[in-house]
Amino acid sequence: MPEFEFKCSECGAISTFNKREDANSCPNCGSTRLVRIFSAPHIVKGRSGAGGKTLCCGRDSRPDSCPPGGCCRA
Ligand SMILES: [Zn+2]
Incomplete structure (x- = not known):
């Protein structure tokens, strides 16, 4: 269900x-001068934006293959 904010x-x-x-x-006023607003969270993919805690391997949660305190890609 895509939503478009203008x-x-x-x-x-x-x-x-x-x-x-x-x-x-x-x-509201009938004007055709609408500007698209990109605020949807799916724009921010993978990369940690505001408050994101993406790991070095690009995942949101630590997989089992990651050693404690380390990185799964190290
Ligand atoms: Zn308006």
Whole structure:
């Protein structure tokens, strides 16, 4: 279920649309000057962004093959 977030350049209202095609005008003021907002977590993949704890091997949780305090790739 993809969600598309857009900010209106005219009134600043942020709207969420289910389909890209629906995002052609601001529901608040009717302006067509919508700017896509990329805030979805799936943009931040693998790499640790804000508060991410990605391990050296790129996993979110320590696999069994990782020695304690070490890295599975060491
Ligand atoms: Zn607007």
